[in-house]
Amino acid sequence: MFHLPEGVIYLDGNSLGPLPKATPEKVGSMLTQEWGDMLITGWNKADWMGQPARIGDRIGKLIGAPAGYVVMGDTLSIKVYQAVASALELNQSRKVVLSDNGNFPTDLYMVDGLLKSLNNGHELRLADPENVEAELSEEIAVLMLTEVDYRTGRKHDMKTITEKAHALGIIVIWDLAHSAGAVEVDLTACDADFAVGCTYKYLNGGPGAPAFIYVAPKHQNNIRPALSGWMGHASPFAFDLDYQAGAGIERMRVGTPPVIALTALEASLDIWDMVSMADVRAKSIQLCDLFISEVEARCPNLELASPRDGNNRGSQVSFKFEHAYAGMQALIANGVIGDFRAPNSMRFGFTPLYIDEDDVVGAATILERVINEKLWDNPQYQTRSRVT
Known part of the structure; x- marks a missing residue:
């Protein structure tokens, strides 16, 4: 059900x-039958206006969120900013x-920029991942973590963590960029306050696909959206000059929905509905x-950087190697796509x-040749591209 080039093992999802495979037809139909034939009436006739909430509910099924508590739109960086800004206002004394x-890093950049703009004595404090629980205290307003570490897959x-943070009065935000579609998530059972995530990774929404934000039921009508966009207004087409926040999760909408991109995402979610x-x-x-077993048997020069216990790991594996960038470029040139x-x-x-298993063994076999025959030691693999 996916378009995968012949002769390529793709390990960079x-x-x-x-x-x-269904995406081009689905998007093409939207372009011609909706945008083409309906023109601007598509906002009502095709319910483009309701798309962010409708798709948000479908994402919610994958992350343990009930209908009405997830909405789509904008980028993950924007959603991080929204979540942190709203969370800080819920805990103003800290x-x-x-x-x-x-x-x-972008999560940290967004928080740092927000705190500098607030200019009110806020501090961004960083702990080692394994020491987060020890750093929790009653002076902390907001805990913001990515559940699965993008580098190692550590989970x-x-x-x-949420239970311990709540016991100290801390508002908790989870970034699910490497979780949604990769690991089981139950935001309701975990009592998360906010969650954000992207859809271009495991959810196959396409490059630049829109992000999502979840707000717990107990907060939805209490939070003030820091980015007061017209789509988050209670009555956007009243064109009121004073902002009135919409009800519930609708207030976390900002700009005009990216209808074409959301339609592409819908095609992928049709597949996710099957599993x-x-x-x-x-x-x-x-x-x-x-x-892990295959690579360690074949490539003793590589060092496992990910947790060995699968329960403590996301859906990725990282190996350390002195010439990792060149090694990955050589691997890609030989038909296995990962990243550095x-x-x-x-x-x-x-x-x-x-x-599947054949892909795994095949990738390990090619990696063995790249590393042990030093195929990476070629000048063409040394020059770094803008995207690694």
């Missing part, structure tokens, strides 16, 4: 998911935002375990929707 130094215990996250997760652990993460990691993602 944790960075960009492949194209579902000034510390805690995260870990394994968090994806935080969402439920335990259970429990089955996907179980198969993912099996594939990752097999890859600074300073020295070769990273591989495993999605059971289109990866």
Whole structure:
């Protein structure tokens, strides 16, 4: 059900998911039959206006959120900003935002920029990932973590950490960029306050696909949206000059919905409707375990950077190698696509929707040749591109 080039083993769905075969037709139909034939009436006739909430509910099924608590739109960076800004207002007497130094840098950039704009004595504090729980205290306003570390795949215990944070009066935000479609997530059972995530990785929404935000029921009508966009207004087409926040999750909408991109995402979600996250997760652990076993047997020069226990790991495996960038470029040239993460990691993602045991063994076999025959030691693989 996915378009995968002949002769390629694709182990980078944790960075960009492949194209579902149904996407071109679905998007083409939207372009011609909706945009083409309906023109501007498509906002009502095709319900483009309701698309962000409708698709948000479909994402919600994959992350343990009930209908009405997830909405789509904008980028993950924007959704991080929204969540942190709203969370800080819920805990105004405190000034510390805690995260870990394994968090994806853009999350930290967005928080740092927000706190500088507030200019009210706030502090962004970073802990080592394994020390987050020890750093929790009553001076912390907001805890913001990415559940699965983008570099190593190390997985935080969402439920335990959230419970401990709440016991100290801390508002908790989870970034699910490497979780949604990769691991089982139950935001309701974990009592998360906010969650954000992207859809171009495991969810196969396409490059630049829109992000999502979840707000817990207890907060939805209490939060003030820091980005008061017209789509989050209670009555956007009243064109009122004074902002009145919409009801519930609708207030977290900002700009005009990216209808074409959301339509592409819908094609992928049709596939996700056919599977259970429990089955996907179980198969993912099996594939990752097999890859670790195969690579360690074949490539003794590589050092495992990911947790060995699959329960503590997302759906990715990273190996450290002194010449990791060149090694990955050589691997890609030989038909296995993964990616490089600074300073020295070769990273591989495993999605059971289109990866099986034969792919895993085949990738390890090619990696063995690249490393042991030093195929990476070629000048053409040394020059770094803008995207690694």
